[in-house]
Amino acid sequence: MLLRRSWGVGLLLMGATVQLTTGCGDSTAPPPKAVIESINLREVGDAYRTYVLAKKAPPKKVADIREYEAGYPMAFAGLKAGELEVFWGGELLQPEAVVPDVKSDTILAFESKVPKEGGYVLLTNREIKKLTPEEFKAAPKAAEASSSTGVAKSTR
Secondary structure (H helix, E strand, O other): OHHHHHHHHHHHHHHHHHHHHHOOOOOOOOOOHHHHHHHHHHHHHHHHHHHHHHHOOOOOOHHHHHHHHHHOHHHHHHHHOOOEEEOOOOOOOOOOOOOOOOOOOOEEEEEOOHHHHOEEEEEOOOOEEEEOHHHHHHOOEOOOOOOOOOOOOOOO
């Protein structure tokens, strides 16, 4: 009798454990593609903001924010690989605010593919937005371009 009761309690506990560990949804589901594609840009915005808050001026080149590389590895991976471009020296809106409450359509940084294929951009209010090549071309940029193509290179 004791053996049967122990066996029943064991099965009950095992069932409860399985129920608790599986939960209601699939916890191994990958994040949406938009989240993955925009993480690098979000980190660029965070590193840019960190610099602005510390130095009270926008960075003029990638070397200016290099001291923050350990905190924003995805941003620097994208910059080093040439996947991201930044309009260095552009003004960041409300850098002291965790979440700025101002609208902007001015581009601060973008995926390198955006001018030809479309993709994600970082606006000066740190919002991430997906643009077509036409929308990108028409959108205001945060700083004057430093190259003949109209694109400020991130590695300068």
